[in-house]
Amino acid sequence: MSGRWFRQLLLVAVGGLVLSLADRAHAQSSIRVPGQRPKYAFELEPHLLLTPFGAPDVPSGDGYGLGVRGTIEVAPDGFIPKLNDSVGIGFGLDWIHYNGAAGRGYCWQFEYTAQGVPVCVETSPPNYIFVPVVMQWNFWLHRQWSVFGEPGLALYHRSGEFGVAPVFMAGGRFHFSDSVSLTMRLGYPSFSLGVSFLF
Amino acid sequence: MSRVLAVLGFFLFWSLCAVGCTSGGNCSSGAHCECFNGDQCFLGCDGDHCDQSCHNMNRCGTVCDDGCSSTCHDVRHCSQSCGSGCGLECRNSDSCGVICGDHCRLNCHDTAQCSAEVGADSEVTCQSVKQCAVVCTGPCTVNCNGTDSCMVDCAGSGPAKECKPGVFACGGCP
DSSP states (O other): OHHHHHHHHHHHHHHHHHHHHHHHHHHHBOTTSTTOSOOOSEEEEEEEEEESSOOSSSOOOOEEEEEEEEEEEEETTOSOTTSOEEEEEEEEEEEEEEOOBTTEEEEEEEEEOTTOOEEEEEEEOOEEEEEEEEEEEEEEOBSSEEEEEEEEEEEEEETTEEEEEEEEEEEEEEESSSSEEEEEEEEESOEEEEEEEEO | OHHHHHHHHHHHHHHHHHHHTOOOOOOBTTOEEEEEEEEEEEEOOBSSOOEEEEEEEEEEEEEOOSSOEEEEEEEEEEEEEEOSSOEEEEEEEEEEEEEEOSSOEEEEEEEEEEEEEEOTTEEEEEEEEEEEEEEESSSEEEEEESOSEEEEEETTTEEOEEEETTEEEESSOO
């Protein structure tokens, strides 16, 4: 009986908190006030990376890594005049180590038979370097919150081989101040968590 | 306070992900591992006695220590390397490249090219293979059946002896 009362009390408390936060957020919303946001020309964001997705061209399992993203603001007023949006072009450098899946990876070392046929003698989970180039479309929701979408492409390099992979990210920032924020992305090829410095 | 909780929440989420979302991915000793349908894949084995399979790819290979079995089929370029006491099969490929140790049993068939280096006391069969080329680093037997060319070399001691039509041996006929 006391458990049921506790659950009901918890529901009421959580509901009240959500309503209160939503009301407060609505009151402070800046999405319909173009220009009410931190002023910056360049965003520098070092980040950690995690991915549940495999590498673009070999079976590889999940992975982790680190990288950096630089974004240049190119359209401070964005695409939609009545919204507080902006557009930037982002360039990055990301290193990801994939864990390999059930022994699958790429060939680390080949030896050759007398007829010159290559034989793999050592495998390794792959490491990739990605160079993403994206369009970053920002929406400044609140003094402390902004979200963005990032479609683009990434050039990747793995053990002498190059390729191109699609990039699609959805992200958000929690602004500690006008020049520093915590930035998270979800998407492909990897999730990221970093700190943005706005200059 | 809410800022601190939000930041802590983010870091907790990422810490849990770092532990839970990534995992080691070796094919453990004795396990069955398979790669199929794709461009390329190379299967490793974390020790001995793996059972590895590659099929329906452009390029695929298996790497293992001792006592492993490996099958590669319907792959343009197959690669198989193994220690001693392995059983290997390669079929329906443009090329099979094999390096294995002693007591290796290799069956190459229905393939354009089979090129292998095998250790002592190995047995190789090439059947319906355009070009079969084997280098034995010790006593071995090579059985060529339906091949356009069959070249068997005894490393360090020249060409193998043809024991009977299509059957070659290094270190004396069986």
